Amino acid sequence: MVKRIAIFGSTGSIGTQALDVISAHADKFSAEVLTAQSNHELLIQQALKFNPNCVVIGDDKKYHLVKEALASTDVKVFAGEKALEEVAAMDCYDMMLAAIVGFAGLKPTLQAIENGKAIALANKETLVVAGDIVMQKALEKRVAVIPVDSEHSAIFQCLVGEGRNKIEQIILTASGGPFLGRKPNYLVNVKRDHALQHPNWAMGAKISIDSATLMNKGLEMIEAKWLFNLKPDQIKVMVHPQSIIHSMVQFEDGSVKAQMGLPDMKLPIQYAIAFPQRIPSDFPRYDFKKPNTLTFEEPDLRTFRNLVLATEALHKGGNMPCILNAANEVAVYAFLRNRIGFLDMTEVVEQALNKVAFIEKPSLQQYYESDGEARTFAASLIQM
Numbered sequence: 596m597v598k599r600i601a602i603f604g605s606t607g608s609i610g611t612q613a614l615d616v617i618s619a620h621a622d623k624f625s626a627e628v629l630t631a632q633s634n635h636e637l638l639i640q641q642a643l644k645f646n647p648n649c650v651v652i653g654d655d656k657k658y659h660l661v662k663e664a665l666a667s668t669d670v671k672v673f674a675g676e677k678a679l680e681e682v683a684a685m686d687c688y689d690m691m692l693a694a695i696v697g698f699a700g701l702k703p704t705l706q707a708i709e710n711g712k713a714i715a716l717a718n719k720e721t722l723v724v725a726g727d728i729v730m731q732k733a734l735e736k737r738v739a740v741i742p743v744d745s746e747h748s749a750i751f752q753c754l755v756g757e758g759r760n761k762i763e764q765i766i767l768t769a770s771g772g773p774f775l776g777r778k779p780n781y782l783v784n785v786k787r788d789h790a791l792q793h794p795n796w797a798m799g800a801k802i803s804i805d806s807a808t809l810m811n812k813g814l815e816m817i818e819a820k821w822l823f824n825l826k827p828d829q830i831k832v833m834v835h836p837q838s839i840i841h842s843m844v845q846f847e848d849g850s851v852k853a854q855m856g857l858p859d860m861k862l863p864i865q866y867a868i869a870f871p872q873r874i875p876s877d878f879p880r881y882d883f884k885k886p887n888t889l890t891f892e893e894p895d896l897r898t899f900r901n902l903v904l905a906t907e908a909l910h911k912g913g914n915m916p917c918i919l920n921a922a923n924e925v926a927v928y929a930f931l932r933n934r935i936g937f938l939d940m941t942e943v944v945e946q947a948l949n950k951v952a953f954i955e956k957p958s959l960q961q962y963y964e965s966d967g968e969a970r971t972f973a974a975s976l977i978q979m
């Protein structure tokens with residue numbers, strides 16, 4: 596039977612790679628929902644190629660352009676932020692690939708879980724903001740949340756077959772980003788184009804900057820806590836500049852399992868949508884005959900302070916990760932617009948964490964409010 600996939604964020608880095616996977620396995624998957632925020636041209640092209648049940652364009656000023664271009668098809672066209680939730684509540688799909696970037700991915704993902712749909716989760720911010728509520732809802736609705744993020748896919752793969760065997764710790768690998776080994780006196784002057792050049796992965800702008808500041812690894816520690824029900828002390832980070840080992844699990848007997856492969860997001864995307872099956876692929880294979888050295892080192896926490904802030908937020912819990920995420924989103928987009936410097940991003944996040952009131956057990960509404968407060972505060976710092 597063909598699995599019907601709803602790709603929320605189909606025009607992004609994950610979304611377009613997911614469509615490549617679906618094309619290569621048209622006997623197994625169909626793309627039934629496609630969504631974009633503003634890239635209507637690509638959304639139209641994708642809709643003409645994949646003939647989904649419906650598309651959503653977030654920017655409602657572009658509704659007529661999309662509607663007109665798809666007039667000769669039977670693709671339904673929706674627009675605006677609310678439409679993402681309305682479509683997530685529909686029955687035209689079996690699994691949502693949550694590939695919207697940032698906080699904007701949370702509401703449609705929650706709606707899909709409410710609707711009993713399986714989730715292939717790329718959007719890590721969903722769990723950073725409200726991981727307790729999202730995972731509790733998934734449990735209640737008996738919905739599987741399969742990670743797409745490469746590290747979490749690696750851990751998930753290492754855990755298959757382990758049943759109730761106890762995890763001692765997980766080791767998230769970090770590439771170190773484009774500024775591995777650099778010090779603050781260098782980072783103070785770096786600009787967006789340099790920061791966007793990830794050494795191993797071609798990704799969207801926001802996650803590329805997060806990788807450069809190591810915030811990405813901090814967000815991933817929080818993501819791992821919720822996905823695998825771990826205590827903060829069980830989550831370690833090691834820099835592994837080659838990005839061949841995607842992460843590791845150490846069990847209570849000391850045994851370590853790792854998942855390896857060339858850095859290519861198509862593999863974790865395919866794994867998540869095909870789970871529990873593995874299906875063939877022609878992705879390039881890692882060549883053990885080449886003189887490759889795999890190295891590991893501790894992250895430089897004096898330089899990359901975002902990882903410290905995220906670890907503190909992980910330990911403190913409550914709405915701290917939500918505040919961290921919101922301030923970070925504001926800071927990253929300000930950096931991308933050349934409004935603030937590379938090191939200022941950490942300052943903005945730190946000040947927001949100190950400013951917005953701590954709530955130990957927030958409701959969903961309180962998460963939204965904390966997100967809003969942190970954004971307003973972070974934006975006020977940047978305007979100064």
Ligand SMILES: NC(=O)C1=CN([C@@H]2O[C@H](COP(=O)(O)OP(=O)(O)OC[C@H]3O[C@@H](n4cnc5c(N)ncnc54)[C@H](OP(=O)(O)O)[C@@H]3O)[C@@H](O)[C@H]2O)C=CC1
Nearest residue numbers: 604606607608609631632633634695696699717718798799
């Ligand atoms: N790229 C990667 O390799 C990896 C990504 N991830 C995670 O996956 C998610 C997606 O990342 P990536 O594909 O790189 O991001 P991109 O920026 O490449 O794509 C983001 C997608 O979300 C849409 N979008 C952006 N803003 C909004 C909004 N406010 N409302 C609705 N839709 C929106 C974009 O539409 P439009 O094109 O119109 O702007 C686009 O389709 C992120 O959470 C990231 O952390 C995790 C691991 C690896």
Ligand SMILES: CC(=O)[C@@H](O)[C@H](O)COP(=O)(O)O
Nearest residue numbers: 744745769770771772806811
């Ligand atoms: C591909 C992927 O999952 C990214 O999150 C990637 O891990 C970023 O690399 P680093 O954050 O390790 O630089």
Ligand SMILES: [Mn+2]
Nearest residue numbers: 744745746815
């Ligand atoms: Mn990752």
